[in-house]
Amino acid sequence: MKLLALSGSLRKVSYNTAALEALSALAPDDIEVVIGDISQLPLFNPDLEEAPIAVLESLKSALAEASGLIIASPEYAHGISGPMKNALDWLVSGEEFPYKPIMLINTSPRASHAQEALKEVLTTMSGILVDSAYVSLPLLSSGLDRDGILADTALCKSLTTGLDNFRNEIEVLSRNVLTD
C-alpha cells in the first residue's frame, strides 16, 4: 500500500515534517509512506490551471497512485498554513482528490482552529477523513526531530496505532467500493 504524506510547513526543522519522516520510518514493509513536496508550487491562480506545471503534475500523480493521504500541517494565526491551503487549492478541480481517505496528524494539540478549518476544507473537497487514524502529538517546543521521535516509545505508539487504523479503514473502504 502506498500513502502520500504532505507537510504544511516549509521549515527545515519542522515538527510536522519530522512527524511524517518518523511515520515513514515506522511503516511496516507492506506500506510505503512517500513524503511529497508542496514547496515549489506556484501561488494558486485559476488562470494557470490549463497550463502544464511540472511540480503540480508530480503531486497529482503521487496522489493518484496513493491509497490514502496523510497531512501534518501547522496553525498560523488560527488558520491553515499558506503552503498547505495553496496545495489544496491546486487539487480542488482535479480528479485525484475526491474520496481519498485522509489521516491527520496534529503536532500541536493547542492548535485546534487550523485543524477544524482543515477538516472543513478537506470535507468540502470530498476527501474522506478517517477519525480513527487521527494522531495528536505534543511536539511543540520539544526540540525533537525525526530520530528524537523514533526514540520516544509513546510517540511511536501513537503514530503506529494511527497508521494501523488508517490502513484498516482504507481496506474496509475499498472492500465497500468493490461490493457496491
Ligand SMILES: Cc1cc2nc3c(=O)[nH]c(=O)nc-3n(C[C@H](O)[C@H](O)[C@H](O)COP(=O)(O)O)c2cc1C
Ligand atoms: C507567524 C506564526 C503564527 C503562529 N500562530 C499560531 C497559532 O495561531 N496557534 C498555534 O497554536 N500556534 C501558532 N504558531 C506556532 C506554530 O504553529 C508552531 O511553531 C508549529 O510548530 C510550526 O510548525 P512546524 O514546526 O512544522 O514548522 C505560529 C507560529 C508562527 C511562526
